Amino acid sequence: MNKKIKIAYCIPSLYYPSGMERVLTLKANFFTENLGYDIHIILTDGKEKQPYYKLHPSITVHQLDINYDEMYGLPLYKRIWGYQRKQRLFKKRLSKCLLNIRPDITISLLRRDINFINKMKDGSIKLGEIHFNKSNYREFNDNCLPTFLQQVIKQYWMNQLIRQLRKLKCFIVLSHEDAAEWTELNNVTVIHNPLPFFPDQQSDVSQKQVIAVGRYMKQKGFDLLIPAWQIVNERHPDWLLRIYGEGMREQLQQQINSLNISSSCILEHNVANIIEKYCESSIFALSSRFEGFGMVIIEAMVCGVPPIAFACPCGPRDIIHDNEDGLLVENGNINQLAEKICYLIENDAVRKEMGKMARINSQRFKIDNICKEWEKLFNQLLK
Secondary structure, three states, rough: OOOOOEEEEOOOOOOOOOHHHHHHHHHHHHHHHHHEEEEEEEOOOOOOOOOOOOOOOOOEEEEEEOHHHOOOOOOHHHHHHHHHHHHHHHHHHHHHHHHHHHOOEEOOOOOOOHOHHHOOOOEEEEEOOOOOHHHHHHOOOOOOOOOOHHHHHHHHHHHHHHHHHHHOEEEEEOOOHOOOOOOOOEEEOOOOOOOOOOOOOOOOOOOEEEEEEEOOOOHHHHHHHHHHHHHHHHHHOEEEEEEEEEEOHHHHHHHHHHHHOOEEEEEEOOOOOOHHHHHOEEEEEOOOOOOOHHHHHHHHHOOOOOOOEEEOOOHHHHHHOEEEOOOEEEOHHHHHHHHHHHHHHHHHHHHHHHHHHHHHHHHHHHHHHHHHHHHEEEEEEEE
8 A cells, every 4th residue: 555645835824814824725635635745734823723724624634833923013133133043942842743643745835934844854755835826926015115125135034045045956937927937046936826616606797886895905906996997887787887895995986086986986804705796797807917837827727707906016017918818007007907808808709609618628727637647746755
């Protein structure tokens, strides 16, 4: 009988409902249920908090109880001192944990553990996987410091990261576009994120509704989508835009009110039944300034909703076949975004065909297909 493959993942916490936690849970559950892997997840924060996404009962969670979270809001000098102290504690506890687990493969999700994961003596193969694009990773924003100093610190962090990534057996990124940015490395592999669902139901793209989904924050660019919608609204006042998310609601609502489009541009809260909301819509809009991958694009596509997206770094170019299963827009071009939305509104046959192709082409992101790529990589490395 073949020995169970044992894999350890290092991630800060699992209680927060963001993409990285969601994708890790999806993959860990699949590896456990379908491939019989022995999965261990090592955490540093959120000791008293339950995972937001349900884990398979056979997965073992190890809580190292470092509590980096407690440093948020402290002055910079206290954060630096506290961080160094916690890093020493983390290194010690992680080493002990890995020596106890003895995994075949240890995977860093490129948070604080990447600084010393390669020094661990547990004998496992060390991998890294990143859920951000390179150009927006390790941003340093501290208003107390001048801009040039922030850039110096960011560059120092990036150089430090590159040194660690070179030592990994393999470094996995989410898109071919992002892979091309890591010119300093020769160990980069691309594996896309998997779909969290593949519903039987899908949109018939007949309802006069456009949907956007994401956190209300600058990265997601809803402040660019809203003025684009004002242009669309002038030509198609009978269509609605619904934006599902949480965050800087007041600022976005003020922008909507100032443009007099509050009757057709509606800020919605997060909902549990997002599949139904996709299926009630006929066009999906992504206005992000940057993405790690753009999970919401493939979610919309699998529901038969054709996406229109800024060709931002990184993800949309890997996902959307322009003019086949969706439309790409010059990054940040508000007028072009409005024009492309109007184009799909005004061309029912094109919209239906793109929705149909979006559903078909999204099948390559089904979790079975994505996890086969991971299984192949693991088997190659373990040989």
